[in-house]
Amino acid sequence: MLKFPDKFFWGSATSATQSEGSFTGDNKAYNIWDYWFEIEPYKFHNEIGPSKTSSIYKYFESDVELMKKTGHNSFRTSISWSRLFPTKDGKINETAVEFYKNYFTKIKKEGIALFINLYHFDMPMYLQEQGGFENKETITRYKDYAKACFEFFGEYVDRWFTFNEPIVHVECGYLNTYHYPMEVDPKKAVQVAFNTAVCSAAAIKEFRKLKLKSKIGIILNLTPAYPRSSNKEDIKAAKIAELFANKSFLDPAVIGAYPKELIDIIKKHDLMPVYSEDELEIIRQNTVDFLGINYYQPLRVKAKECMPNENAPFSPLYYYDIYDMPGKKINPYRGWEIYPQAIYDICVNIRKNYNNIEWLITENGIGVENESKFRKDGKIEDDYRIEFMKSHLKYLHKGIQEGTNCIGYQVWTFIDCWSWLNSYKNRYGLVELDLETDERIIKKSGYWFKNLSDNNGF
Numbered sequence: 496m497l498k499f500p501d502k503f504f505w506g507s508a509t510s511a512t513q514s515e516g517s518f519t520g521d522n523k524a525y526n527i528w529d530y531w532f533e534i535e536p537y538k539f540h541n542e543i544g545p546s547k548t549s550s551i552y553k554y555f556e557s558d559v560e561l562m563k564k565t566g567h568n569s570f571r572t573s574i575s576w577s578r579l580f581p582t583k584d585g586k587i588n589e590t591a592v593e594f595y596k597n598y599f600t601k602i603k604k605e606g607i608a609l610f611i612n613l614y615h616f617d618m619p620m621y622l623q624e625q626g627g628f629e630n631k632e633t634i635t636r637y638k639d640y641a642k643a644c645f646e647f648f649g650e651y652v653d654r655w656f657t658f659n660e661p662i663v664h665v666e667c668g669y670l671n672t673y674h675y676p677m678e679v680d681p682k683k684a685v686q687v688a689f690n691t692a693v694c695s696a697a698a699i700k701e702f703r704k705l706k707l708k709s710k711i712g713i714i715l716n717l718t719p720a721y722p723r724s725s726n727k728e729d730i731k732a733a734k735i736a737e738l739f740a741n742k743s744f745l746d747p748a749v750i751g752a753y754p755k756e757l758i759d760i761i762k763k764h765d766l767m768p769v770y771s772e773d774e775l776e777i778i779r780q781n782t783v784d785f786l787g788i789n790y791y792q793p794l795r796v797k798a799k800e801c802m803p804n805e806n807a808p809f810s811p812l813y814y815y816d817i818y819d820m821p822g823k824k825i826n827p828y829r830g831w832e833i834y835p836q837a838i839y840d841i842c843v844n845i846r847k848n849y850n851n852i853e854w855l856i857t858e859n860g861i862g863v864e865n866e867s868k869f870r871k872d873g874k875i876e877d878d879y880r881i882e883f884m885k886s887h888l889k890y891l892h893k894g895i896q897e898g899t900n901c902i903g904y905q906v907w908t909f910i911d912c913w914s915w916l917n918s919y920k921n922r923y924g925l926v927e928l929d930l931e932t933d934e935r936i937i938k939k940s941g942y943w944f945k946n947l948s949d950n951n952g953f
């Protein structure tokens with residue numbers, strides 16, 4: 496049996512936009528997803544938008560009971576900025592405050608540790624209209640929002656996060672057109688990335704002033720970059736990929752500074768953001784207490800086969816090509832490689848290169864289409880999900896044995912959730928959601944997870 500350390504956090508993660516929904520009288524404003532769905536619904540799988548969720552807003556009392564039944568001793572979600580501050584003038588939405596207080600009280604009453612993230616891809620539309628994270632004014636707004644969250648909800652929250660996967664809103668919003676505003680503008684992408692790092696550090700600064708007992712961190716999706724071969728050009732390509740994909744947020748968050756090699760590349764391409772010495776100082780002084788790490792897939796790269804087009808908008812792919820490794824194990828529904836060993840490599844990386852900082856897995860999971868075909872006697876028998884978790888946990892356990900300071904494992908996700916452009920295409924939950932009736936049915940993996948948590952291992 497593989498036993499995990501005492502007081503290990505077991506649970507799941509979701510986000511506000513993906514689980515809450517919108518209801519008459521909730522006074523929530525549009526965020527970029529509500530707006531985008533309104534103007535281009537056909538982009539979303541089966542044209543289901545962000546108002547159709549598991550509606551934890553309505554069902555949190557019974558959903559928290561379900562958390563217990565599926566072995567949660569911890570749970571991560573986010574606060575919706577556009578719900579808490581629905582208008583430009585910064586006036587607080589009392590209905591939202593009441594909702595979050597009731598929701599969080601219930602979680603705490605059941606003895607579940609509460610992890611709250613402040614930003615999960617969901618910019619309020621009134622701020623996006625003014626440039627979102629590209630605009631320095633948003634840093635002040637984000638700092639005020641963070642402060643309000645710490646003040647209103649500080650007594651309930653065990654661990655805070657400033658951002659979930661900040662590289663995603665940079666890449667998807669400003670390079671790859673997967674998120675609104677769907678721009679392809681590398682200069683803006685770098686500015687958004689830098690301003691986001693300042694936001695995170697500025698929130699940490701506010702947090703420290705309040706002297707709360709909780710801790711604060713950031714959630715990063717680490718995709719270790721592996722070279723195709725030991726050829727020196729492949730290795731060089733992987734090092735550069737690592738700079739963009741991982742170190743770009745990991746280094747400022749944990750070490751308080753950017754890697755010099757990354758700055759050199761940004762300068763070479765004339766992409767330096769507008770910044771001040773004060774901002775660099777805020778980043779230097781306000782590093783995280785701990786890390787949340789989301790892991791789904793590795794990044795396999797090789798040396799470029801063709802010269803990059805000098806006139807094309809810059810992308811990190813200027814320096815490497817994606818390597819489609821023959822024989823890799825893949826989740827066909829999502830197209831993501833399954834490579835559990837990378838979790839061990841993350842353990843080693845954090846231990847050796849990031850002061851063995853405290854961390855936990857804040858997302859890991861497998862999204863599968865048409866899961867109802869696995870239903871037996873009314874319950875989805877998702878053995879593939881159990882296998883997925885086991886194979887990753889084995890490598891996590893090995894990393895912990897060797898001294899990495901990992902304190903928990905949270906899966907993506909609790910109840911099947913709405914998932915951005917993919918909407919409900921792939922289901923990730925420990926609990927099935929019936930989209931017609933809102934009924935929740937625990938999957939086989941949910942029962943397995945309960946045993947895992949009860950036994951603190953498997």
Ligand code: BGP
Pocket residue numbers: 510513659660663716789829858862907914915917921
């Ligand atoms: C992570 C996000 C989650 C969730 C998950 C699954 O990157 O933090 O919000 O969506 O990925 O990805 P997807 O829903 O795109 O399959």
